[in-house]
Amino acid sequence: MVIGLDAVRLTERPLVVCDVDDVVLEFVTPFQAFLESRGHRLLPRSFRLHGNIVSQATETALPDREVSDLIEAFFDAQEAWQSPFSTTAAAIEAIARDADIVFLTAMPPRFADRRRRLLDSIGLSQPLVATKEPKGPVVETLHGGRPLPVAFIDDMAHNLASVGTHVADCLLLHMIPVSEIHRHAPLAEPPVLRVADWPEATQHIRRHCSAGRAS
Missing domain, CATH: 3.40.50.1000 (HAD superfamily/HAD-like)
Structure with a gap:
């Protein structure tokens, strides 16, 4: 579409x-701040979001579906984060x-x-x-x-x-x-x-x- x-x-x-x-x-800088507000962080291990977003509490990578949901949540709230x-x-x-x-x-x-x-x-x-x-x-x-x-x-x-x-x-x-x-x-x-x-x-x-x- x-x-x-x-x-x-x-x-x-x-x-x-x-x-x-x-x-x-x-995008990257405000998205990192958005992730931290949700208790996560982005590890710059490769040029990908999936597999590189981890829980701050456990340091384990989030499942792909959860990462996709976070990206969409960020787009939904972009007016409050992006400049x-x-x-x-x-x-x-x-x-x-x-x-x-x-x-x-x-x-x-x-x-x-x-x-x-x-x-x-x-x-x-x-x-x-x-x-x-x-x-x-x-x-x-x-x-x-x-x-x-x-x-x-x-x-x-x-x-x-x-x-x-x-x-x-x-x-x-x-x-x-x-x-x-x-x-x-x-x-x-x-x-x-x-x-x-x-x-x-x-x-x-x-x-x-x-x-x-x-x-």
Whole structure:
């Protein structure tokens, strides 16, 4: 299921599609605080949540079903826990001067209304699409083969690979936040570009959009 796709209306400008968790909004840090409030903690032993969340009392790993329930409980309460990275708002504002922006969030669509309220509350009113399906076909549908530049930003290598497979000539940016668990994150393969933060991502996007308009 994909929520929000039909409501997106693009203009005759480049398209920038942004992942949300740990790209626009912080996820790992507030999720760790959320877990501690429930008597658990996240051990950064690999780039996975399942198998790495343990009880503070017993140090034993929680069953996968319980971890999935905690993730959904966090999404349900996200408005009380998540906030944008310090450079997000300025970057989105700068990019929006030259391009259409769509937020593409990998979460159960039933929590999309909460994410919409959260983004609106911090001044990020761009369209939101929520899905648990692969991101490549979604970005392909959004872009629709238009002869305009398109860019995609995500912190997950497999999402970047999916979009790269489905959308030709897409600028692919791998933006990984600084955290212990992200040290284990797989790195995307070229032509994906690794960027450290929003200011660096903004520079790449502006160059890509300018080159596309000039060609």
